[in-house]
Amino acid sequence: MEQINFDEFIRVIIRKKPLTQGKDFNDFKVYINQEDNCIMIKQSQDQQEKIYKYNFDTVFDETSTQQQIYKNAVSPLIQSLFQGISATLWVYGQQGSGKTYTLLGSDDKDENLGLIQLSIFELFGKIKSINCIQQTNHEEFIVYISIYTLSNEVINDMLSNDNISLKVKQQNQDDYFYIENITKLKISNEQEFLDALQKGITKKIQNKKFLNQYFFVDIYLQSYDKNQILLKSSFLRFIDFIGCQRQRKNIPSDYQREIIQASISLCAFNRVISQIQNFNAHIPYRDSQLTKLMKSSLGGNCRALMICNLNIQQDIDEIHGLLRCARCAQEVKNFVQSKFFVV
Numbered sequence: 001m002e003q004i005n006f007d008e009f010i011r012v013i014i015r016k017k018p019l020t021q022g023k024d025f026n027d028f029k030v031y032i033n034q035e036d037n038c039i040m041i042k043q044s045q046d047q048q049e050k051i052y053k054y055n056f057d058t059v060f061d062e063t064s065t066q067q068q069i070y071k072n073a074v075s076p077l078i079q080s081l082f083q084g085i086s087a088t089l090w091v092y093g094q095q096g097s098g099k100t101y102t103l104l105g106s107d108d109k110d111e112n113l114g115l116i117q118l119s120i121f122e123l124f125g126k127i128k129s130i131n132c133i134q135q136t137n138h139e140e141f142i143v144y145i146s147i148y149t150l151s152n153e154v155i156n157d158m159l160s161n162d163n164i165s166l167k168v169k170q171q172n173q174d175d176y177f178y179i180e181n182i183t184k185l186k187i188s189n190e191q192e193f194l195d196a197l198q199k200g201i202t203k204k205i206q207n208k209k210f211l212n213q214y215f216f217v218d219i220y221l222q223s224y225d226k227n228q229i230l231l232k233s234s235f236l237r238f239i240d241f242i243g244c245q246r247q248r249k250n251i252p253s254d255y256q257r258e259i260i261q262a263s264i265s266l267c268a269f270n271r272v273i274s275q276i277q278n279f280n281a282h283i284p285y286r287d288s289q290l291t292k293l294m295k296s297s298l299g300g301n302c303r304a305l306m307i308c309n310l311n312i313q314q315d316i317d318e319i320h321g322l323l324r325c326a327r328c329a330q331e332v333k334n335f336v337q338s339k340f341f342v343v
């Protein structure tokens with residue numbers, strides 16, 4: 001089987017959230033230029049008007065639809081899966097900026113389906129069309145999924161009825177990390193996937209112990225020849241990040257601890273990115289469970305896509321912080337390879 005190799009930077013997409021009623025800051029304006037993939041911020045500072053410009057791979061304004069984002073961002077990753085190339089997509093942004101909406105959509109209309117559901121429809125559609133045209137070289141596809149959360153450095157399996165925290169392991173020092181004993185559920189069609197996803201979301205919501213949880217959905221695609229020999233193996237991992245947030249006074253100490261822990265994993269994530277950018281020999285993937293699980297997409301051999309959800313009704317310093325982080329991420333290069341994966 002032909003091996004595919006190429007270098008590719010993390011692709012960063014900015015998605016602006018539609019305005020809602022509420023807090024408005026009037027001392028700055030944010031302009032989204034989709035043609036030039038640029039964001040311009042005009043801001044009064046020290047009685048002067050200052051202009052900041054940020055360029056990204058792709059920029060979507062508030063009129064963008066789930067389908068547009070899907071076609072631009074995720075569909076190419078589904079094509080890669082069939083070549084044995086894995087990918088990770090994560091949504092990043094402030095609390096309430098639209099991360100979960102982007103990944104999981106909303107129940108009101110079909111056109112608001114999330115990127116995860118749209119992916120599974122395309123994946124099974126493609127499997128069906130390959131099965132239709134295959135005659136002699138029969139290739140059988142098998143799809144598995146895992147759904148889990150990460151909070152306070154604890155990993156919980158959303159497809160298991162137990163509430164045992166799972167361990168992140170590594171076989172050899174330079175290998176990628178995997179989760180020991182995670183449920184990998186075999187899925188035969190779109191409806192089985194949607195049922196499993198609903199089970200995972202319900203268990204996450206019922207877990208009142210943690211308010212802030214990273215939510216992971218891993219889709220594995222394996223293909224076998226007619227003698228049941230494994231031909232290709234790849235995965236597509238979606239991560240709904242915890243919203244970046246500031247510490248506030250007068251909130252319960254447990255919650256305060258959780259916010260600190262969440263910012264520790266976000267700091268570890270940003271530290272890994274900056275060490276890769278600085279070509280450091282040691283990259284501190286081991287500093288958090290999040291960075292262990294993201295090793296293959298931060299300087300590893302996966303394709304990687306970060307969707308940064310932007311709510312311009314936030315504080316201007318938070319907006320600049322977010323855009324600076326997103327700009328750093330797009331300087332990280334991965335060495336993408338098609339291969340047999342064990343994750």
Ligand SMILES: Nc1ncnc2c1ncn2[C@@H]1O[C@H](COP(=O)(O)OP(=O)(O)OP(=O)(O)O)[C@@H](O)[C@H]1O
Pocket residue numbers: 016017018093094095096097098099100101102106242243244309
């Ligand atoms: N592009 C959009 N179009 C319409 N509604 C949106 C859009 N983005 C977000 N919303 C709405 O804004 C609200 C907050 O969005 P969402 O829960 O996805 O934010 P979040 O970033 O996941 O928040 P948190 O960090 O708290 O998990 C929801 O009611 C969601 O439906």
